[in-house]
Amino acid sequence: MTKLVQIFSSRRTWAWPYVLFMALFVVLPLILVGYYALTDIGGHFTLRNFAKFFTHSEAIQTFLYSLMIAVFNTIICLLIGYPAAYIMAQEDFKTPKVMAMLFILPMWINFLLRTVATVELFNMCGLPLGEGALLFGLCYDYLPFMIYPIYNTLQKMDNSLVEAAQDLGANRWQSFWKVIVPLSMPGVYSGIVMVFMPTVSTFAIAELLTHNNIKLFGSLIQDYITTTDLLNYGAVLSLVLLIIIGLTSFFGDHDSEGEGGLV
Amino acid sequence: MKRLKLIALVVLGFLGILVSPLSAQSNLTYELKVGTTGDNTLLQEFPENYAGEKVNIKVQCTAYNVQRADSLDFVFANEGTEALRSWGDSVYNYSDESGIKWTVWRSRKEIKNRTKRVLAGNAYATFEQYLHEELDVRRNHGWIWWVFAGVIFVAVVIYGVVLIIRRSKEKNLSAVEQEILRRKRLGMRRHYGSQLYLWVLLLVLYAPIALIAVFSFTKSKILGNWTGFSMDLYVNLFSGRADAGLNSAIWYTVVIALVAALCSTILGTLAAIGIYNMRSRHRKMVTFLNSVPMINPDIITGISLFLLFVALGMSQGLATVCIAHVVFCTPYVVLSVLPRLSRMNPNTYEAALDLGATPAQALRMVMLPELWPGMLSGFILALTLSVDDFGVTFFTKGSGGLETLSTFIYSDARKGGLTPELRPLFTIILLVMLVALIIINIRNTKQQND
Numbered sequence: 001m002t003k004l005v006q007i008f009s010s011r012r013t014w015a016w017p018y019v020l021f022m023a024l025f026v027v028l029p030l031i032l033v034g035y036y037a038l039t040d041i042g043g044h045f046t047l048r049n050f051a052k053f054f055t056h057s058e059a060i061q062t063f064l065y066s067l068m069i070a071v072f073n074t075i076i077c078l079l080i081g082y083p084a085a086y087i088m089a090q091e092d093f094k095t096p097k098v099m100a101m102l103f104i105l106p107m108w109i110n111f112l113l114r115t116v117a118t119v120e121l122f123n124m125c126g127l128p129l130g131e132g133a134l135l136f137g138l139c140y141d142y143l144p145f146m147i148y149p150i151y152n153t154l155q156k157m158d159n160s161l162v163e164a165a166q167d168l169g170a171n172r173w174q175s176f177w178k179v180i181v182p183l184s185m186p187g188v189y190s191g192i193v194m195v196f197m198p199t200v201s202t203f204a205i206a207e208l209l210t211h212n213n214i215k216l217f218g219s220l221i222q223d224y225i226t227t228t229d230l231l232n233y234g235a236v237l238s239l240v241l242l243i244i245i246g247l248t249s250f251f252g253d254h255d256s257e258g259e260g261g262l263v
Numbered sequence: 264m265k266r267l268k269l270i271a272l273v274v275l276g277f278l279g280i281l282v283s284p285l286s287a288q289s290n291l292t293y294e295l296k297v298g299t300t301g302d303n304t305l306l307q308e309f310p311e312n313y314a315g316e317k318v319n320i321k322v323q324c325t326a327y328n329v330q331r332a333d334s335l336d337f338v339f340a341n342e343g344t345e346a347l348r349s350w351g352d353s354v355y356n357y358s359d360e361s362g363i364k365w366t367v368w369r370s371r372k373e374i375k376n377r378t379k380r381v382l383a384g385n386a387y388a389t390f391e392q393y394l395h396e397e398l399d400v401r402r403n404h405g406w407i408w409w410v411f412a413g414v415i416f417v418a419v420v421i422y423g424v425v426l427i428i429r430r431s432k433e434k435n436l437s438a439v440e441q442e443i444l445r446r447k448r449l450g451m452r453r454h455y456g457s458q459l460y461l462w463v464l465l466l467v468l469y470a471p472i473a474l475i476a477v478f479s480f481t482k483s484k485i486l487g488n489w490t491g492f493s494m495d496l497y498v499n500l501f502s503g504r505a506d507a508g509l510n511s512a513i514w515y516t517v518v519i520a521l522v523a524a525l526c527s528t529i530l531g532t533l534a535a536i537g538i539y540n541m542r543s544r545h546r547k548m549v550t551f552l553n554s555v556p557m558i559n560p561d562i563i564t565g566i567s568l569f570l571l572f573v574a575l576g577m578s579q580g581l582a583t584v585c586i587a588h589v590v591f592c593t594p595y596v597v598l599s600v601l602p603r604l605s606r607m608n609p610n611t612y613e614a615a616l617d618l619g620a621t622p623a624q625a626l627r628m629v630m631l632p633e634l635w636p637g638m639l640s641g642f643i644l645a646l647t648l649s650v651d652d653f654g655v656t657f658f659t660k661g662s663g664g665l666e667t668l669s670t671f672i673y674s675d676a677r678k679g680g681l682t683p684e685l686r687p688l689f690t691i692i693l694l695v696m697l698v699a700l701i702i703i704n705i706r707n708t709k710q711q712n713d
Contacts, residue, residue, distance in 0.1 A: 011612070015537025015549060018530050018593065022552050025590045029567030030555075036570055084464055087457040097707070099461060101700050106468055108696045109475075109689050112653060112672045116681055117471035120486045124474075125408065140468065201560035204653065208676050218562050225566055225658070231573070238566050249558045 033242065036235035049236040059220060059237065066217035067244075070200035073138045074146075077195045078188065080139070081146035085187075086180075088147075089154035100151060103144050111141050115205045129211050137209040138199055145194040153187030154180070197248055201241055217241065338368040472693060479686035486681055497687045505684035512671035513688070516650055519581070519667060523588030524645035530589065531596025532638050536630065538597065539604045553594045561654030564591055569658040579661025587659040588649045595648065596641030603637035 040046045053059055084103075088096045106114065118137045122129055161183070165175040203218030221241065225234030338350045341363050350368040358364050433441060474486065479497070483490040499505045538549050556564060568587050572579050607630075615625035631638075653669035660670060675681050 011536050011540040013537065014533045015535075015541065018534030018537070018597075019549060019552070021530065021589075021593075022555075025568065025571070025586060026552065026555055029571040030563075032570045032574055033563075033567050080464065083457075084461055087461055090457070092454065093457075098704060101704070102465055103468070105693075105696060105700065106472055108647065108651075109472055109693055110651060110653075110669055110672060112669055112676065113475065113681075113685060113689055114471055116672070116676050117475050117486065121471050121474055140471070143468070197558075197560055201562045203562055204657075204673055221562065221566065222657075225569065231570075234566070235570065238563060241560075242563055245558065245560060245563065 030242075033235050033238050036232050037239045040232060041229065049233050052233060053236050053240065062215060062220050063217050063240065065214075066200055069134065069138070069216065070196050073135060073142065073199045074192055074196045076135065076139050077143050077146040078192065081143055081191065082150055082188070085147045085150035085154055088151050089157075091159065096151075096155070100148065103147050107144055112204065112208070114141065115208050119208055129209060130213065131210070134206055134209045134214060137205060138202065141205070142195045142199060145198070146191040149190040149194065150184060150187040153184045157183050193248055197245055200244060200248075336369070340366045340368060475686050476690045476693065479690045482683070484683055486683075486686065496684050500684045500687050506682045508666060508671060509682050509684055512666045512668050515581070515665060516667040516669075519584055519588060519656075520646050520649040522585050523592050523649045524642050526585070527589045527592035527596050527645045528638055528642045531593040531641060532600050532634060534593070535597045535600035535604060535634075535637075539601060553597055556591045557594050559591075561591070561652065562658075565655040565658030568655070572659065578663075579659055580663050580665055583659045583661065584656055584665065584667070587655045588652065591652070591655060592645035592648050595644045596638070599641035599644060600634055600637040603634050607633045 037049055038045060038047070040048065087093060088099050093099075115137055118140060119129065119133070122133050122136075127133070157180070162175050162179055165179045166172075170178065201218050202216055203222050206214055206216040206219060217237070218241075221234055221237045223234075224230045224237060227234070340350075352369055353366045354369045355367040356364065357367075433444065436444070478486050478489070480492055480494065481489050482493045482495050503510055534549075534553075538546055538553075541549065559567075565587070568583070568590065569579075572583050577583060611629050611633075612625050615629045616622065620628065650668070652667075653673065656667050657670055657673070660666070666674070672681070672685065675685075
């Protein structure tokens with residue numbers, strides 16, 4: 001009895017419920033994805049699902065297309081977001097906090113509603129829905145994820161380094177490319193990861209933005225996983241996505257000392 | 264202050280541009296032809312002749328310089344006609360001049376293909392209005408581009424004139440003075456150029472949201488059709504006269520968010536205390552575990568939990584959604600409590616135990632007051648994450664008709680239209696967020712000044 005009391009008064013054990021909870025609802029489900037991918041409907045081991053993926057041209061094409069869209073979106077977000085973050089981090093910029101909040105505020109409006117409103121905006125302006133609208137909508141949804149980490153690193157950067165570079169004879173352009181950009185790379189990395197990962201796994205909004213004309217990988221997974229007979233094949237597709245996510249977060253793991261991040 | 268006024272002016276101008284030309288909207292012309300006869304038969308005449316038969320109507324519509332032509336299949340049925348299932352859905356009711364009540368039926372297959380929401384019952388005053396929504400006729404706002412082009416053109420012209428005037432004035436200055444002026448101006452141009460960039464970006468970011476806000480003040484069912492100023496949608500929202508699905512979605516969202524945030528705050532705080540006191544090897548492992556749901560995109564979290572519930576044979580509903588939300592909320596609570604712990608003196612808890620407090624007392628009276636701010640921010644974060652979530656909810660809500668706001672909007676949008684009351688709802692949410700932002704900002708500047 002005293003031993004039991006001792007166990008509970010040791011604060012180390014207070015994390016046990018959480019660890020148990022995580023094991024049951026995070027680790028086990030991820031293992032289950034693998035299990036379902038390797039079995040058929042009857043629960044027997046099979047590799048047929050994987051074989052189906054490699055011969056299923058629609059899935060492969062959608063997958064590559066989604067990757068391409070995600071890469072494009074990340075590049076666009078970087079090209080638009082970096083200057084914005086850079087401007088906000090300048091010393092003579094008076095209200096950086098307000099501006100940063102203004103960029104984040106739209107995220108409090110439900111992203112589906114924003115997407116629908118974007119569609120309506122395109123309709124109003126007489127612009128066609130399609131790839132352009134898709135890229136606009138994705139960029140619109142994920143731009144804050146790019147701006148915020150870059151802004152954070154730029155803001156924490158020691159400005160005397162830039163001054164030193166200028167004292168040593170670098171012009172604005174040189175000091176930007178040789179000092180500021182390398183120093184802001186951690187923020188850029190985490191920005192890229194934070195935009196790329198949700199974009200590659202996005203579902204639901206692509207159909208809205210393209211009038212059901214373009215299907216992304218996420219929607220494909222959704223279609224298969226919600227169909228009872230094809231659940232196992234859906235698990236294979238999820239596994240493919242999981243691998244991409246794992247690779248991205250592995251290569252993008254430059255987030256030392258909490259450089260970026262929205263939280 | 265000057266800048267604030269300028270911003271206000273720009274915002275007002277932007278809203279004005281959106282609203283003003285929309286007020287005149289009613290010059291629609293329809294030519295209804297009964298396909299079977301080919302005559303220009305008027306609408307009031309043909310139901311009597313074709314009651315219970317499938318009628319194909321060729322609709323031509325010219326509105327706002329947009330030509331739309333379509334042919335639609337209808338069945339007109341009066342009280343004497345026996346309704347058949349094969350007709351499809353009844354989409355519109357009206358009474359003709361002689362007081363006979365008519366129901367208009369529409370092929371269900373066609374409605375599905377169109378993915379356009381058609382409201383049943385007496386939602387439309389006239390048949391034309393019904394067709395108007397059916398055809399999805401809306402104003403072409405191509406003129407917006409001309410406004411943009413015009414504004415840019417005028418700005419360029421003004422800038423050019425200013426430059427010419429300036430040149431002529433500075434002709435008789437010395438070379439040194441001219442160089443000084445030039446450098447000064449270069450700095451200013453850079454400054455205003457970067458300001459302009461940010462504001463244009465914000466304008467684009469907020470344009471869709473402004474659209475929602477502006478059109479929350481009109482009754483029209485389609486977002487983008489202005490039918491005059493009205494507060495009806497707000498009244499509907501608060502008096503519960505909005506779509507029943509929307510009302511239940513709001514309640515479910517609130518309940519799920521509160522339950523999930525509360526559970527994850529308790530679980531996460533305990534976990535944070537535990538993690539903080541662990542040996543470093545274990546701590547690393549648990550923190551890694553903690554980061555997994557944050558890295559996982561919501562579709563993966565949703566699908567993996569969906570598979571778990573399927574494997575366990577759990578029926579999906581409120582409970583599973585709550586569990587799923589706790590899964591992705593708790594890591595954020597842990598992360599917001601941990602920094603408070605490292606700031607705290609680790610000996611106070613032991614001191615309390617030595618002085619005779621039970622662990623529960625020590626937790627309540629020593630730890631909680633210190634951890635409170637971290638727990639609160641974790642709770643708020645969990646609330647917003649839960650309210651905003653779509654992916655995880657979508658896969659764990661089951662098929663029992665449980666909808667949160669996100670999934671409700673999704674199924675609504677898939678049908679082709681938004682429940683109009685969503686517009687005032689999100690306008691209010693945006694306003695609340697804006698006010699909170701301003702309050703936090705004022706408080707921060709005050710603290711800095713003190």
